[in-house]
Structure formats: C-alpha cells, structure tokens
Amino acid sequence: MQRSVRTLGVRNGGTATASSIPAFVPETMGEACTGERCYRCDVRSQSLCSSLPISELGYLDRIARRQHGPAGATMIHDGAPMNFACNITRGAVRLSRLMSDGRRQVTGFLFPGDFLGLTRRQNFPFNVEAITETEYCLFGLNELDTLARDYPDLRQQLLEMACRELDSAQDQMLLLGRKSALERVSSFLLDVFRRQNRWQGTDNIVTLHMPRGDIADYLGLTIETVSRTLTRLRQDRIIDIRETYSVEILTPQGLQELTGNS
Amino acid sequence: MQRSVRTLGVRNGGTATASSIPAFVPETMGEACTGERCYRCDVRSQSLCSSLPISELGYLDRIARRQHGPAGATMIHDGAPMNFACNITRGAVRLSRLMSDGRRQVTGFLFPGDFLGLTRRQNFPFNVEAITETEYCLFGLNELDTLARDYPDLRQQLLEMACRELDSAQDQMLLLGRKSALERVSSFLLDVFRRQNRWQGTDNIVTLHMPRGDIADYLGLTIETVSRTLTRLRQDRIIDIRETYSVEILTPQGLQELTGNS
DNA sequence: CGTACTCTTGAAACTTCTCAAAATGCGTGG
DNA sequence: CCACGCATTTTGAGAAGTTTCAAGAGTACG
Known part of the structure; x- marks a missing residue:
C-alpha cells in the first residue's frame, strides 16, 4: 500500500526554518487602495466590501478583531466550533484534512484577500495552519449575520x-483523479x-509560499516526486529554480501545454 | 504516462444496455410524503421547500418545468448557458469534467432529491448526463431569484x-489524493x-445506479482496478456481488474499517 | 562554523495501469 | 423459449509511474 506517512511532528511543527519561507505581502490589492491606509487589504475582505454601502464599512471595521500569529501556528483545529469567519x-x-494514520491532504492555500468560513457548519471540517507569519481578521458570525440580514447582496x-x-474544488x-505528476506540478x-x-507585477517569477511537503500533499504526490x-x-528549460521558493517560468506557453488543459 | 483513454463514443453513448441499469425510484422521500401525490419528491427539491412557507409552494409548482430524458442523454453540455436550476x-x-484527450473525472452523482445549479455562473462548468432514464424539474433562475428576494431563508x-x-468535494x-484503491472503493x-x-429500507443491499466506468472515473481508477x-x-467476504448492479454489504463494520476513515 | 532541517538524487519495490482475452449479461430475432 | 450478437465485466500478464527507503547536498540559524 502506498502511504506517505512521515513523522507527524515534523510536518506540523516544522517551525525552525519556516521563517525563511517568504510571506506574501501584496503591494496593492485592487485599485481602491489609498496611500495612508489600505482599507481593502486591511481588515476587510475585498469580496465582502463590494456588496456593502460605504456607510457600513465602519461597522465592518468595528466588528473585526485583528489577529496575527507566527509561522507554523495552528490557527484553527479540525473540529473547532465555527463561530467566526x-x-x-x-x-x-x-x-488540510488529516487521516488517522497521518496521511494528509491539503485542500487549499489562502493568501491575502482570501476569505475563510463561508460555510455554516457547527465545526470547522479541516485544519487551518499558518505557513508563514500571518495576519488576519476575525468576524463574529453573529455580527456578520446581522449585516447580512440588512444587505441581501452580502449573502449573495x-x-x-x-x-x-x-x-476550483472540482478542478x-x-x-x-486523472493527471500525471508532470501535469499536476505544471x-x-x-x-x-x-x-x-492578481495583485502584483507581471514578471514571470512565481514565489512559492509553502515548502515542498505542502505542495506534495496538495497535489496528491510525495515530496520526492514533486x-x-x-x-x-528545469532540465527541460521550462522553468528556472532561482531559489527553493522562487521559480521563474521561462516559457509560460510550454508550461501551459504540460498542464493537460487543452 | 498512465492514461485511461478509451473510445469516447462508447463512454458517452453506451445506451444499448444502459436501460438495464436500475433507475433510482425512491419509495418515500422524507416523512412528508402523502399518498396521492408526493409534493416533496415531485417537482420540488426538499431542501428548497423547507425554507418556504406553505403558501409559496404553489408558486414553485407553477414555475417548474417538468422534463424527462432517456438513459445516456446529455442533459447539459459543458459550457451551456446557465439560466436554470x-x-x-x-x-x-x-x-463530469472532460480533458481534451478524453480523460474524464466524474465529480459527482445526483439522485432524486438532489439539486443542481446552486452556482451563479455564466455557464455550466461540467457535463450533466443521464445514466438511467431520468425525470427532473427545471426552474428558471429569474423566477427563483424573485422568490429568493422575498425569502432570505431560501438564499441561506x-x-x-x-x-x-x-x-464533500474536499472529502x-x-x-x-491519498487513498488506495481498496480504500476508495470501500x-x-x-x-x-x-x-x-436516506430514503429507503435498512437492509444491506447497495444498488449501484452506474456502470463500472463511471465508478472508475469517479474514484480516479480504471475499470479493471474497480x-x-x-x-x-467479495473473496474476503466483505461484500457479496449478487448482480452487477447489486451489492450486499456482509459486514458493514469490516467495510468501514477498510475506508481509511478512523 | 557546526547543527538541524529541507531539498535533491538514486535504486528498488509496489501499486496501478495497459493490453489482451475470456466470461458474463442483456436484448433481439428466430 | 432459445440462440445469437453486442456491450460490459472479469481475469491475467506485463509495463509504467509513483512511492519507499536511503544517502548526499544545500540552506538557515545559533
């Protein structure tokens, strides 16, 4: 049986060098950024704001609790009561979701501007872990519901x-289910x-904000295969690995053709 | 490269014996079924109804267009404009989603009571195909929106x-990404x-309403592996294959242990 | 500058896939 | 009602891809 189970501690707690992973700090998030304080990339989700009148943005600020945590921290444990977004x-x-024997599936990565807690379940059905040092805002679901009652567009x-x-989950x-390792990585x-x-300049540099193990567990592969x-x-001159976390795409088209999509 | 690409025509159009696949006809769908005509399993989704007052159920009936189609029919093509649920x-x-070279991933199965068209996209991002003879109800999104405006609970x-x-997509x-063939099938x-x-008696018979190829493409395996x-x-006395489409679970607990879930 | 961790590389093993053929099941026509 | 033909399912053997195990290289940090 194929099982990629390694010491759990290492995977969850690899905090020693985690600080070397570049944290994603968007320069600008959307065109509405103002100099002094960028509302959109601060406490509020861009998607959230766009369905609210300006007059309510202050309320959104007040109900938001700013948080920050170190790299490697578990922000939310699987099964934790879900009373905030x-x-x-x-x-x-x-x-990520974890199997009892330690196998892990990373179901997604979140970067600045991404929102968590859309669902209305009793408990979170996955672990939420900080890969790098993180800042985020919590919104009580009750307060958010109050807002949603008045603004149906928010719910929409x-x-x-x-x-x-x-x-994207179906993708x-x-x-x-069907792609080869090469297609997955591409x-x-x-x-x-x-x-x-979405946010940054248009050079061909991809900055990976997660270690190889996270990529492997996201793609259903092993670290070695990734x-x-x-x-x-790299050998085929499709990419150049400038540093461990920095990849330059030499031929975007060539990479696209390797993805298996059309 | 591992690719399970077979003649496309066979997979999509295998209508010759498709009629031999047992169609799912729920005896009762929820306790609210009345004898003469079961409102809940007829034109309306159970989930939909539960958030509407009785007085609006008639409206739901009026805006619904009943449809039926033969086994093997493509109900909705990938990319078709999405103006109905x-x-x-x-x-x-x-x-299902199809890759250009014919590889297919079945992303889900729908049975009576299941609802399609939650998303508000321009186009359907997948194919919708009838495995067996099918009956279904179409709701215009405009009409549904009208209803949703008045009843926020419907939107919720x-x-x-x-x-x-x-x-379930993350599951x-x-x-x-991480389970073996045995775990997937279990x-x-x-x-x-x-x-x-959910709907029927509690004997241990599982009726499969889809051919092996569909199961394989759902589980990311090949027909042969399934x-x-x-x-x-069967050899391990976990199940008994009574007919091709009828499986008896001999030891539910034994099967559960093979799933890899706890 | 050494230690600890991650990442890379190599070789062998294992699971699943591919290709091929036989068996089974179903519908049709005699 | 039974035989035939077609499609699906099952079974077998070999091939391929990925994983596993193991060791070496690279990188960050005290």
Missing part, C-alpha cells in the same frame, strides 16, 4: 464565493502564478 | 447546500449505501 491579510495559510456575495470555491478533483505552478499576478518533477522542468 | 426527481445523473438554504457540496479530494460503497438509506477490488472484497 476569517479574512487573511498577510502571509500564507493552508487548509458569500454564495458566489462558495461557488467559486466549489468550481482539483480532475487534477487528483498546473500548480501556473495556478499560483496567476493568483499572484522535487523530481521540478528538476525535470 | 434543476431538481432530480427520478433516475441517476452524473456530473442555497448557501448551505453549496457548503455541504464543498465539504473527495482526500480520497483521490468508501464509495458505504457512501452510496448511506445516501440510499472490478478487481470488488472481486477482492
């Missing part, structure tokens, strides 16, 4: 966010690249 | 349905079993 404002976060916005997540199912690199380019595949992409 | 009332339906209900789907990601059998037992795994489960 969360908006990432700095750093990188991973969502939440529904649409859930739908986008569902869509990931295709990746995990897809992943382009995916991270595109998410970063590493080997990256090496192969 | 859909409630399955009879039969079995599969949702839709959000919760989307969240449940998201949750499926764990299955596809998980699948128990999953179908539990979904059926077949071999079922054979192994």
